[in-house]
Amino acid sequence: MRKLTCIATMFLVAATMMAQNVKKSFTLNDLLSGGSTFWNLQPEYMYSTWWGDVPLELTVDQVSRIASDGSSDEVLFTAQDLNDILGEKLVRSCTSLSFPYADQSVVKLQTARELVLIDFQKKTVVWRGSLAEGASELTWNPVSRNLAYCIGSNVWVQTSDGQRIQVTMDGNDDVVYGHSVSRDEFGISSGLFWSPDGQRLAYYKKDQSRIPSYPQVDITQRISQTTFDKYPMAGEESEDVCVGIFDVSTQKSLWLNNPKPQTDYMTNLSWAPDSRKLYVFELNRDQDFMQLFGYDALSGQKDASPVLEERHPKYVEPLHTLSFLPWDATKAVMQTRRDNWNHLYLIDLAKNSYPEWHQAEGGGTFCDHVAVRLLTPGDFEVRDFLGFNNKEKSVVFVGNVTHPLRATIHQAPLSGKGKMKQLSADDGVHSATLSATGAQLIDTYSSPTVPRSVCLTTLKSGKSVNLLTASDPWAEYNVPEISSGSIKAADGTTDLYYRLIKPVNFDSTKKYPTVVYVYGGPHAHNVQASRGYWFRGWEIYMAQLGYVIFVLDNRGSQYRGLRFEQSTFRHLGEEEMKDQLCGVEFLKSLPYVDANRLGVHGWSYGGFMTTNLMCTYPEVFKVGVAGGPVIDWKYYEVMYGERYMDRPEQNPDGYARCSLLPKAKNLQGRLQIIFGYNDPTCVPQHTLSFIRACIDAGTQPDLFTYPGDGHNMFGTDQIHLHERITRYFEDYLKTAQ
């Protein structure tokens, strides 16, 4: 029904970045975030925040009010002012200050040792809360000023008057309270959740005693020592999760009374505005059946029936909490891809609906027990829900409404009457923060031709004032031409978008070695209509060295809807590779691409893709560099892995076909695999098993590892890594016959 509105042709017009004459060249330090000179060469940035509906600009030295004309001459206070009030120099920069109360002239400061509230008009310290030594997972509630945190595996609460209460007692390496669960999948990133009034604390309990431990070797000790990461591999024993609620007034905890297996997932905990009810998205281990349930926060009792239910023959993936309407506690906004696209829906909890199962556009079924209504119709994805405009009774969001590669800002009425309204420029990729009542927003964006621009937009009028237009930080550099366009996927119908970078000092009569950079997995994309089409710095470096760089978001990647993503279900890698081969066919059509000198590089899922491409199409790719690859999905974790592959016993054929171990024998070109020696995500067993398989098969991959590093390299290690990757292509691809 909903078709992708393809306006890709405009991207075929190359968006050349600064093609001037006598220019500097980049070093890797200039181009990578770990580099010493990287930040000097980034577009100018502006720190801003909201004090209620008042926009503020934050600098190191001061906080200023942004006027309606965009000027920020009115200084609210300086760092020196705050330090004078405090009587000591605690504020070193104003850029991380926040303003928790719309109606009070109070600024919040967090230091390593305490939280401080300062009234910057009355010039007094309003409140101080010390931070316990060794505390992690700090979560503060501005209404009650209660603070929750963890010491090791136990939860503590510190009340606003400084009383410290140990909430859980028996936490240890196996039983962990108050931390994120489910390996941060399903949108989970924390384990402590204050009720709106700050009097009740919901917290996760994770029992991981049955999960085997993966050994990680620390070579920096006098004699190498092993630490053990609890790592649930696909199909194996996983964690048990439940949710407790601690009541600060009674100092008692209770457990949500959920009769489902504790191996089910409990995600996106959402407090009702009255702090008496907690909503939980519940998902079975198979990840094909989701129910949203409410729990009484005072008794732990589960509601008799769910709010809504979703099933899908592939998978359901709840990723977002409920957002209750600020003016109506009976209604909330949720996100789901039930209709293929990720959209906002209004849930009317007070309005029961006869529970019937319906077929959904996304290929699954749903059953709503209350009234649920789509707010954001259209063939696009909501990328970010920004909040509500209280006055106009609307939702505000970022979505790829105007083009799959763009992210623009829109407003949709909650009433269901009236049209969506666009609140940003048509092009580019926007992010925004909304003021307290949603009257205004600060919109930061870039596009292929705009390095960075910030504006203040008033929603009612739709008018914007510019706050910042960054100049091109690369004006003095010899920058390669970066363009984008679309090709058809291997299914013959789906549009896929690419980024193409031509070598610096491009000569159309030459043939260049060409490197495909690939990720290819779900929940990520590599091409969008932001600055330089979202280039990665290393690509610029390679273009300087005379390479064509090509990046294609294949089916399975992000922001293209559920069907697009789920085309890879139970056979990860196969459709993705077919699409990448369409990319190769496109490259071969370009007269300046040397099809005999094709390389490929990717990390993580992209390492899986790179290794897979090298072993599946040895006649296509001469040289590959794979980082931190998945080699066999049975070595990957339960939560992510079983979503896309099911459990090994459910999908033995898929696991066998998608394993790279049997493909080790096919390796012909030069493949270097690089991994963090202490990678807790794609554990070293992946790479080492592949190396063993190659040895047994008599093929010769190359290998490198970063002792002490995890799944990615940062800082100087990142520079070293990219020198290494570059050298490999220089050694073997540039001179390949």
Add this chain to the structure above:
Amino acid sequence: MRKLTCIATMFLVAATMMAQNVKKSFTLNDLLSGGSTFWNLQPEYMYSTWWGDVPLELTVDQVSRIASDGSSDEVLFTAQDLNDILGEKLVRSCTSLSFPYADQSVVKLQTARELVLIDFQKKTVVWRGSLAEGASELTWNPVSRNLAYCIGSNVWVQTSDGQRIQVTMDGNDDVVYGHSVSRDEFGISSGLFWSPDGQRLAYYKKDQSRIPSYPQVDITQRISQTTFDKYPMAGEESEDVCVGIFDVSTQKSLWLNNPKPQTDYMTNLSWAPDSRKLYVFELNRDQDFMQLFGYDALSGQKDASPVLEERHPKYVEPLHTLSFLPWDATKAVMQTRRDNWNHLYLIDLAKNSYPEWHQAEGGGTFCDHVAVRLLTPGDFEVRDFLGFNNKEKSVVFVGNVTHPLRATIHQAPLSGKGKMKQLSADDGVHSATLSATGAQLIDTYSSPTVPRSVCLTTLKSGKSVNLLTASDPWAEYNVPEISSGSIKAADGTTDLYYRLIKPVNFDSTKKYPTVVYVYGGPHAHNVQASRGYWFRGWEIYMAQLGYVIFVLDNRGSQYRGLRFEQSTFRHLGEEEMKDQLCGVEFLKSLPYVDANRLGVHGWSYGGFMTTNLMCTYPEVFKVGVAGGPVIDWKYYEVMYGERYMDRPEQNPDGYARCSLLPKAKNLQGRLQIIFGYNDPTCVPQHTLSFIRACIDAGTQPDLFTYPGDGHNMFGTDQIHLHERITRYFEDYLKTAQ
């Protein structure tokens, strides 16, 4: 005093191996012992053994007596004969049979399940002894027919009538009985020692509870698992060793009453012929003070005074047991390098000597409490003590008497009167087995021009009959020219010997890339006057690919005396590298060596040398491949490491200077380090620490690992490894500028 008789000049004449015309080329499978075709291309071999003084030839099918004319027509028995006697097919090959009794027609067969004695004349089974399931360290005494063995960490004895007695009860992972101790240093290779009469069993107890465990990761499990190797690193806690004696008749054990610290070494346990006394070489942890003590085997009481003592400011290294004269239980032969060269000495235990400390030629001091007399004077080393000639009252040994690179067979009188007598051809490297009374020996040797030759020599007459002269197995192959010669060491005076291999189809007008293969450490040498100067198969492969190969035994290496070896004491690597650089200077003098394309390769100590050379002389070596290297001696084991380096706290400067970690920053050329992922000898911490140091310093080594392999690679992994090593030189050295 004793000077090296240098006759090296003759080796300067190239010993070209088979320079014919239309020839085959080798594969790595032809040249490496792990290769599928390796054994087809080895010189013919002959299995032989002794039945008392009767020489026997063993083949798969039969055992024949070797006549005095060298023929072996007289078949003693066939495998079929034995199987007929046994009534089942237990004998599949006769090559591993032995003849434990000089005066009985009894052959000993060992199967997986039992020991069997068969009278091959009477055609009867004389005795059978079953082997307990899971038994290791099997040690059988032919006199009593008692059998000792270990089950796990405990010692058991099985008497000749089949009774099984558990000798130790509390063995476990920490406390280990009956196994080798001191990590097989000091000549130790077993932990069970029968007295000559087979009624008393001496055994080691090793308490390793204080030794930290090195984690080794097994990636073949469903989820990687760790096993822990007890690994005592230099300067750290080590093992406690003591010696027990079990008396079979009383079924009781006692401990040798040694008041010294149990961290001292107790080595080379030697039973007196009367089975009532056990001699032990005792060495302090500092390894600079050795005492030979006798213990009463019935009481465990230590003798009041030692037999002899040796001290050395560097180290003393007892490596050999006592050998008592078969006809005089008061006298024994020992080996020591006290006078610089490893020589045989006669100890007269019955003849006390006033204990005075004397300065020794080897740089140390000694104090003999009984009469001790040198038996083998001369500037050479005894390489192997073969035994006694009972009739002539002499010792028979292999030594580099005629040239440092040779190993010839000699006889020396025990009386001290008369001269040594040479029992073998002058050239080549000989090994031999002596008959029961020493009347005859079977001498197997090769030389640069003789692939393999076996002869039977009668000691009295000195006459030999040829048993086998192997033809050249490589007659059909294009074999490179292999030569040897000597250069001066960096000290300006010491002769060092090298092997030089020229490329196949050598053209003297060309300049060739050249690879130095190096080991360089103590207790090993690489050049000797055996077939092809003891080439390694890979060198032939490289010569085929157009490389010059050069191998030099630097100071510190084997069979050149104590001072030669100890020149490296407390600063391992430094003198060795200086000598290797003398080798490079020599190479530069050769018109066909391309000094701009020098590579280096070595394993273990040679991996240390390779990495060290690459980082110390980056302007000399372009490409290196280092295998299983030591990187920092503090990560190496106590026994070997502290001998040469002392403990880190005693020699902090030496450890710092000899560590390669600070040199990581100097790396310029291409260096690939390869290690067994489960190496228990040079633990992976060495290589990984170096890789980390390189990353931190911004240098770029290459890396590979063999998961599941230890310190060396065997079978197909060995082939894979050498393909890999070769490819690296092909990639980077051949085309280097």
